[in-house]
Amino acid sequence: xAQTILMLVGPExxxxxxxxxxxxxxxxxYLVKLAGMGETxxxxxHGYPCPVxxxxxxxxxxxxxxxxxxxxxxxxxxRRDREVLDRVREVDAAGKMVATIxxxxxxxxxxxxxxxxxxxxxVGIRDDVVNAGAEWVxxxxxxxxxxxxxxxxxxxxxxxxxxxxxxxxxx
Numbered sequence: 001x002a003q004t005i006l007m008l009v010g011p012e013x014x015x016x017x018x019x020x021x022x023x024x025x026x027x028x029x030y031l032v033k034l035a036g037m038g039e040t041x042x043x044x045x046h047g048y049p050c051p052v053x054x055x056x057x058x059x060x061x062x063x064x065x066x067x068x069x070x071x072x073x074x075x076x077x078x079r080r081d082r083e084v085l086d087r088v089r090e091v092d093a094a095g096k097m098v099a100t101i102x103x104x105x106x107x108x109x110x111x112x113x114x115x116x117x118x119x120x121x122x123v124g125i126r127d128d129v130v131n132a133g134a135e136w137v138x139x140x141x142x143x144x145x146x147x148x149x150x151x152x153x154x155x156x157x158x159x160x161x162x163x164x165x166x167x168x169x170x171x
Contacts, residue, residue: 002031003065003167005097008084008107009036009052010074015044016153017070017101024160030167035059037081045072057083061090065167071102071122071152079110089113092146097166099148101159105129108147118142119149146170 005025009018022032033053036042041051067088069075078084088111092098100108105121106128108114115133120142129136141150141158148166150159 002029004031004033004059004063005167006056006059006064006067006087006091007032007034008056008067008069008074008078008104009034009042009050010077011039011042012045012073013042013050014070014072014074014102014153015046015048016156017072017104018044018050019048020153020156021068021070021099021101021160021163024156025163025167028164028167030065033059037078037084042074055083056081056087059087061087061094061096064091064096065170066097066099066163067091068163069098069100069104069107071100071104073103075103075106079107085111095146096170097146097148097163099159099163099166101150101155102152105134105149113147117147118144119147120151121149122152 035056036052102122109132118135140155141162
């Protein structure tokens with residue numbers, strides 16, 4: 001049975017940062033479920049529709065191999081949802097993969113899991129990452145134990161490689 005990865009989706013998600021990792025992980029044999037805060041579909045920043053498989057609460061951490069917080073403007077909404085934050089904390093506490101790109105670290109910051117960690121993001125939220133107690137680095141993709149981070153869409157290939165490396169180490 002394929003291992004499940006949960007992709008967090010909300011309004012005005014960054015289209016490429018959802019669809020590229022989803023397809024890349026599915027190519028590698030993972031089952032990627034799209035989950036949000038209650039709506040049945042979200043529109044990306046570029047208008048691409050994203051029907052979801054359910055609410056974040058529908059996917060217990062015990063059944064997940066990892067969770068992904070992509071960017072766009074969605075993280076600013078997702079970070080306000082208790083179920084989202086609980087799930088991110090639970091997946092991280094279990095040592096399973098927590099991956100994020102661009103503005104996605106806002107979700108991890110609000111979940112309280114970045115202090116003392118090394119990660120990257122879009123330069124636009126570098127100060128938020130640093131002020132939350134993390135070490136921000138300017139690299140295409142960064143692995144810190146179970147945490148995988150990347151900067152922007154052009155770094156998606158490196159992000160995919162890093163996620164697969166962390167997931168392989170969990171098997």
